[in-house]
Amino acid sequence: MNSDIRKWARQCLQCQRSKVHHHTVTPPKQFNLPDKRFQHVHIDIIGPLPPSRGFTHILTAINRFTRWAIACPLNDISAENIALVFLDRWVSNYGVPTTITTDRGAQFQSTLFREFTRLFGVNHISTTAYHPAANGLVERFHRQLKSSLMAQADSSKWSEHLSLVLLSIQTTVKEDLGCTPAQLVYGTTLTLPGQLVPSNDSAEVNISDFTNRLTQQMLQLRPVASRQSLQKVQVNKNLLTSKFVFVRVDAIRKGLQHPYEGPFLVLKRTDKYFTLNKHGKPETVSIDRLKPAYTDSKHETLATPTPMNNQKVNSTPTLPLFTLPPVQTRSGRQICKPARYVHFID
Known part of the structure; x- marks a missing residue:
């Protein structure tokens, strides 16, 4: 009986949506x-x-090999701009x-940006x-x-x-690289404002020899993997076999909004993401x-239905309800058992 009670309590959908235990933390993918x-x-x-001189946003881009970055102030964040x-x-x-590589911002998911990457033959990863x-590389730069x-x-x-802030970042030695991003891009250090003093070295430089040496040095460069955080891995083993999953709501929630939504049917599993059936559409x-x-394994009918003819779909599907015939007691009273408990009555 104790095991049945624990099983019944564990299968409460409202409780599973409301309670937060350990967040899943997977090892970083290289x-x-x-x-x-x-x-x-x-x-x-x-x-x-x-607002600063009319600018309200910054477009950032960083190269994975050299860690060289740009930061462009923007007053228009349309996909075209x-x-x-x-x-x-x-x-x-x-x-x-x-x-x-970009996030799923509207600008990067637009048809214009998709055509932009296709025109230049660029592989766009979202x-x-x-x-x-x-x-994470650009988020750390942010x-x-x-x-x-x-x-x-x-x-x-x-x-x-x-x-000037960007100049200081480009000329700062990266521990994982052992040099500055500027050295990997230009093959030499950049002159900083405090170094604007004429050098006493007046030796002539042969441009051809310098170019050849610089080319050879650049050819010997090898990429270095970015440093990973030492966050403890926490993955529930039941994720490997669970037919349905809950999704954590990371957007700003209202006062009594559940921290999880679902459950949703799992369509595909990989080591870093699942493809789910959310409101009739596959979502990664x-x-x-x-x-x-x-x-409840006997009544797994939680798959989200496909919306048809603009039909609204409940984002929190529930188990189907059945009606039980009333039971008459010895005193003549009729008892109707709650339909929500019918699944746990054999």
Whole structure:
């Protein structure tokens, strides 16, 4: 009886939607190291920020090989302007990348940006929703950039400080690389404002020899994997076999909104994401947002129906309800057992 009670309590859908235990934490997935510089670029948008000279956002892009980054202030974040700025500030200076990784922002999922990447033959990778770790390289750059801008005397004029802050980041030695991003891009260090002193070295430099040496040094460069955090892995073993899962709501929730939604039917499993049937459509969700759903095996009819003719679909499907005939007691009273408990009565 105790096991039946535990099983019945465990299968309460409302409880599973409401209670948060251990969040799922999967080990970070390693990107394939790029073969050469400027091959793989991560792009994102910072904002909205306090207006500064009319700018409210920043377009950022960072190269996986060199960690070289750009930060472009924007007053228009339409897909058309994003494509034009990236073309002007990145492609014209460093060439067309082979791969671009972005989040699922409206600008990057638009038809225009999709055609932009197709026209240039770029492989566009989109991360899963509410999972910034999948674009962690640019997110880490955002943290460094924003902390530097906030440290300025007047952070409201962030657009005026952006250039010098970016210079300091490009000339800072990266522990995992052992050098600065500028050295990997230009083969030498950049002159900083405090170093604007004429050098006493007046030796003539043979341009041809210098070019050959620089080319040989660049050819010997090898990519270095980015440093991973030492976060403890926490994956529920039942995720491997669970037919239904709950999805954590990472958006801003209302007062009594459940922290999880679902359950949803699992269509496909990989080591980093599941494909779920959400409201009749397949959707890819990171495993870090999932937890297994415990349901009654005798009545697993939780699959979300496909909406037809604009029919609204309940985002929290429930078990089907059955009616039981009333039972008459010895005293003549008629008892109707609650329909929600019928599934647990043999």
